Amino acid sequence: MIEISHLVKKFGALLAVNDISFSVAPGEVLGFLGPNGAGKSTTMKIVTGFLKPSAGRVTIFGCDIEQDTIAAQRQMGYLPEGAPCYEEMTPRSFLNFVAAARHLKGAYANERFQQVVDTMSLQAVLDQRIETLSKGFKRRVGLAQAIIHDPKILILDEPTDGLDPNQKHQVREMIRGLAKDKIVIISTHILEEVTAVCSRAMIIAEGKVVADCRPDELEQRSKYHGALTLDFDESVTAGDFLGAFAGLAQVALVESITENNQLTLFPRYKDQSILLDVSHMVRDRQLPVVSINQEKGKLDEVFRAVTQELNS
Numbered sequence: 001m002i003e004i005s006h007l008v009k010k011f012g013a014l015l016a017v018n019d020i021s022f023s024v025a026p027g028e029v030l031g032f033l034g035p036n037g038a039g040k041s042t043t044m045k046i047v048t049g050f051l052k053p054s055a056g057r058v059t060i061f062g063c064d065i066e067q068d069t070i071a072a073q074r075q076m077g078y079l080p081e082g083a084p085c086y087e088e089m090t091p092r093s094f095l096n097f098v099a100a101a102r103h104l105k106g107a108y109a110n111e112r113f114q115q116v117v118d119t120m121s122l123q124a125v126l127d128q129r130i131e132t133l134s135k136g137f138k139r140r141v142g143l144a145q146a147i148i149h150d151p152k153i154l155i156l157d158e159p160t161d162g163l164d165p166n167q168k169h170q171v172r173e174m175i176r177g178l179a180k181d182k183i184v185i186i187s188t189h190i191l192e193e194v195t196a197v198c199s200r201a202m203i204i205a206e207g208k209v210v211a212d213c214r215p216d217e218l219e220q221r222s223k224y225h226g227a228l229t230l231d232f233d234e235s236v237t238a239g240d241f242l243g244a245f246a247g248l249a250q251v252a253l254v255e256s257i258t259e260n261n262q263l264t265l266f267p268r269y270k271d272q273s274i275l276l277d278v279s280h281m282v283r284d285r286q287l288p289v290v291s292i293n294q295e296k297g298k299l300d301e302v303f304r305a306v307t308q309e310l311n312s
């Protein structure tokens with residue numbers, strides 16, 4: 001269990017973390033979202049014991065991070081922002097060094113080394129100096145050191161930033177494949193990543209938690225949740241059919257997206273699907289619709305709404 005209570009961090013006059021409290025239980029994969037400068041990395045640095053808070057308390061399975069730092073850190077793997085590594089080392093020497101620092105020994109150390117090299121596909125660069133590795137490979141080495149001791153808690157600051165699509169997939173699979181009793185906190189600017197891997201989403205803005213719920217609940221806050229997007233045949237103009245759909249009792253609003261030749265239909269009642277009514281109408285009137293998609297909700301719209309409310 002991670003328990004964070006009334007955390008505050010000031011840098012001079014700047015309030016980077018402004019009274020944040022939450023706890024995370026084993027089995028949870030928590031995604032931190034938030035604008036640049038919101039306080040995500042600062043919160044992670046305090047939770048992992050790399051920065052002292054100005055006020056508040058963090059405990060890791062009962063160990064106070066300030067009083068009992070080593071005992072708390074032993075249970076955590078941490079990928080800091082930008083994935084810093086010792087540039088003059090090779091991945092092989094660096095990972096062996098981290099394994100030794102984590103007190104891994106003998107056959108188990110070798111087994112873990114091989115495991116992280118496989119998971120992060122590092123075989124080809126094991127003996128190349130880290131400073132000469134590409135950005136994505138540096139991040140993979142950073143991820144490998146974070147997981148080498150198979151920690152109960154993983155704190156990953158933008159783990160997939162700069163990775164190619166294959167490696168993004170690999171890292172998401174790695175997180176999804178972790179044992180059910182682990183705690184994972186990741187930060188990301190890729191909103192779909194939260195839906196793909198997280199069981200819980202937290203939006204941080206200006207040092208405060210402004211949303212904390214399941215990713216699908218976040219999507220449901222979108223005005224697009226339950227909306228239908230209809231693609232029309234290119235031989236017609238979607239806008240010409242706007243009036244027909246606006247007449248449906250269950251439809252509150254119809255928007256025409258001219259550039260895509262689409263109409264978006266918003267339901268009058270959030271929890272009532274309009275899919276059946278609309279598809280019946282398309283069939284009965286033989287309208288030139290080529291596809292109908294029901295929107296789950298747009299996270300980017302919710303993100304903007306939640307984080308910009310503060311400034312309005």
Ligand SMILES: Nc1ncnc2c1ncn2[C@@H]1O[C@H](COP(=O)(O)OP(=O)(O)OP(=O)(O)O)[C@@H](O)[C@H]1O
Pocket residue numbers: 011014016034035036037038039040041042043081
């Ligand atoms: N060592 C420091 N000294 C002074 N200000 C700092 C320091 N570290 C962070 N800050 C400031 O604290 C605020 C929060 O920064 P933080 O790195 O936590 O943001 P973030 O949410 O991780 O942003 P990003 O999405 O850009 O990574 C920013 O205004 C930043 O400039």
Ligand SMILES: [Mg+2]
Pocket residue numbers: 040041042081157
């Ligand atoms: Mg950051």
